[in-house]
Amino acid sequence: MNPSSLLLILLCCGLTLAQDTIETQSPSCVDTCNIAKQFGAMREKIHSLETKMMNIENRLTGYESRILQVEQKERNMVIFSAGIGGRLPLGPFDTDQTMIYDKVFINTGNAYNAFTGIFTAPVSGVYYFTYFCHSGGGSTTSLHLYKNNEVILEIHDHQSADTADNGGNAVFLQLQQGDTVYVRLKANSHVYRASTVTNFSGFLVKKTN
Template structure:
């Protein structure tokens, strides 16, 4: 909103200066119209950028243990809590950046201690951050991680559960994946 106010002040000042310039140099009105169209276009661009929202949060869903599997598996967070902008796909577990910008992601898990847990957050197939816990005698484990990423339009971000590990899945948000757009380019 601050940027929009500044642009409107500049627009006013620009029009005032253009009017003074025209009076002193007798510029054709088409030049003023071109300047006005350019400034209006810039104001529209800032308004659209300001309105752009990308926010999602999803829980693993289910009613118990997910895993262990024999191979690394993409986590599919089936219970969508929020999906403003529709960038998260609950059928694949993949968030796809709808535009270039800086995004914040976090993921958390709950699991029993009888198996280990290793969850990796990947961007374009490359591991970015990890959260894990080793097999132990305790009855429950919790963990998570978060990261800020610069993404291009179309970049996928998702969570992989390593083979022979597990998490707890339910609709109450024990194991979640969330993210949102911080700043659009």
């Protein structure tokens, strides 16, 4: 066999082997490309999920902040209202008496003591107080509202021919933490025990430092 014929045979064999190799590897290349595409799609989905999770976390943080603000406001809320029950005359007495409003309607913050009749400011701030009374016209009525030991407001009803009278008063007060507010029935005067008409109320308007 001459060299030219041998070279031609070897060339044909090489082309055949190369074709077989390409045909054998082609499916593997296709699979690799598909896997790469799927992996890319999964990465995009994971990135999208991560973004959504971050948005959810940010929203939850905002909700938690709002809840904390509401809880803080509730902790600072101070409201009370109480009356005197019994539907009987109270007084007259020989000495001044602190009014004990024993029927409590509300006492948010527990600043009012139903056993002593005294309100103690839990925080410094501006407070609003009201007090009302009912009495018979045949006797004198004199009720004073105190801040600590200072008279702030007064209700008076002089003896008259009236069968019954009502009175009331109200005030804004700047209180420091620990200040007390209460009502005293003056000596030789009376009121009528009825929570619907003889009562004492107050609430925190604004907290101050």
